[in-house]
Each structure stands twice: as C-alpha cells, then as structure tokens.
C-alpha cells in the first residue's frame with residue numbers, strides 16, 4: 687500500500703513511518719525538517735520517499751500533495767502544542783496553534799483530495815484533550831475539539847461523495863518530544879511503539895474512533911458526561927495537584 691504520513695520527522699508519525707516501512711509498505715514521509723527526513727529515508731531506502739513542506743503554507747501544501755500518485759492511507763499527525771498563561775493572554779498563540787492543527791490540517795486535506803481514491807482511508811490525529819476543559823489547554827484542546835468535529839463531518843461528506851473513509855485518532859499521553867517538554871504528571875502515558883501499533887490496528891479495521899489507552903479514554907469519556915460545573919471543579923483540582 688502507499689501510505690502518506692505528515693509529522694513523520696518526530697514522535698507518533700516517525701514511529702508509524704518506520705513500522706509501515708518495516709511491513710514493506712511504500713511510505714511518503716512528510717515534515718519540515720529535511721535533515722530528519724533524510725535520516726529516516728536512509729534507514730529504509732526502498733520503502734520511504736520524503737516530502738518537505740510546511741502544512742501551514744496552503745499553496746505549498748496543496749501544490750506538493752496534489753502531484754502525488756494515488757494514496758491508500760493518509761495519516762495526518764503533524765501538530766503543535768502550546769499552553770496558555772491567562773495572566774499573559776496571547777491571542778497570537780491561538781493563531782499559531784490553530785494555524786497548524788486546524789488550518790494546516792485542512793490545507794493537507796485539500797492537497798490530498800485529488801490523490802485519494804474510492805476505498806482510501808484518511809486518518810486524522812486529534813487528542814483525548816478534546817473531551818475536557820484542561821488547564822492551560824485553551825488553544826491546544828480547542829484546536830483538537832475543532833478537528834474532531836471536522837473529522838466526523840468529513841467522514842459524512844467524503845464517504846458519501848467519494849467513498850473515502852475518514853477516521854478520528856484520539857491519543858491520550860504518548861511519550862514523544864511533544865510530551866517530553868511537559869513539566870506536569872501525565873497519567874497512563876504510553877510508549878510511541880504502543881501508539882503506533884494501536885493506530886495501525888485501528889486503521890486496518892476501519893475503526894472510525896481510535897481512542898487509547900483504553901482505561902484513560904474511558905475515564906475521560908465518563909468525566910465528559912458530568913455536569914459542566916463538576917468538570918470545571920475536577921479540572922481545577924487536577925491543576926492544583928499538578929502544582930503540588
């Protein structure tokens with residue numbers, strides 16, 4: 687199969703690229719850092735091709751992606767995380783985070799549509815952060831909540847018109863450079879190998895809602911059913927515990 691992965695220079699996307707290549711698939715690995723892409727390609731010269739572009743640059747993303755040959759699976763893992771300090775409220779930070787996680791992902795979808803065919807799968811990496819109002823996560827969680835809605839609506843429309851299946855991937859904490867930068871406790875954080883295996887199995891089965899790890903996901907889903915006041919109280923308590 688031909689599998690295109692964004693965010694393939696690091697973390698979840700990097701592991702997915704290596705694992706699919708090991709299985710003998712043709713992988714088109716995307717990211718901005720050419721050096722990291724070259725190193726990945728050198729590990730699997732027969733399996734991996736690379737594409738260096740910035741997903742937040744619409745013209746570049748659409749141009750590069752729409753010229754590809756047909757793709758069986760596209761996994762959109764490129765993303766960024768920044769946390770908000772409300773005492774220094776910074777609207778530009780929302781632009782940066784939404785610019786990559788939402789608008790950059792949509793640029794990628796626009797570029798990919800001509801090269802996805804009937805039966806192709808488009809898997810978009812969101813986050814379980816979409817489920818609760820976590821402290822400092824206004825921009826990151828907001829971008830992932832928006833992406834989850836967009837992913838589900840795209841599943842309705844792209845499935846109907848083109849036969850493309852759209853899958854939502856919602857990880858909990860995964861050990862990657864993104865979470866290595868966090869200075870708070872991350873409950874039930876899983877390895878990137880586990881994340882890759884769970885995502886690949888979910889995509890194989892055509893699961894529309896790939897959430898992991900299971901217990902963490904079930905807990906957050908239950909908490910998201912509580913009244914809003916209880917969710918806020920819980921989130922504040924977690925924030926206080928993080929501060930020690």
Ligand SMILES: NC(=O)c1ccc[n+]([C@@H]2O[C@H](COP(=O)([O-])OP(=O)(O)OC[C@H]3O[C@@H](n4cnc5c(N)ncnc54)[C@H](OP(=O)(O)O)[C@@H]3O)[C@@H](O)[C@H]2O)c1
Pocket residue numbers: 692693694695696697698699716717718719722739740741742762763764765766767786790811812813814856857858859860861862863864865
């Ligand atoms: N790690 C977790 O616990 C966790 C949990 C839930 C959801 N997620 C989501 O999973 C995805 C992958 O996260 P990760 O932990 O693997 O992060 P990571 O290690 O920081 O990797 C992020 C990837 O995104 C790419 N990227 C960022 N901005 C880009 C841009 N403007 N254009 C093109 N590529 C860009 C980076 O490539 P370059 O630097 O080469 O551009 C890198 O390959 C993200 O969408 C993240 O929100 C992660």
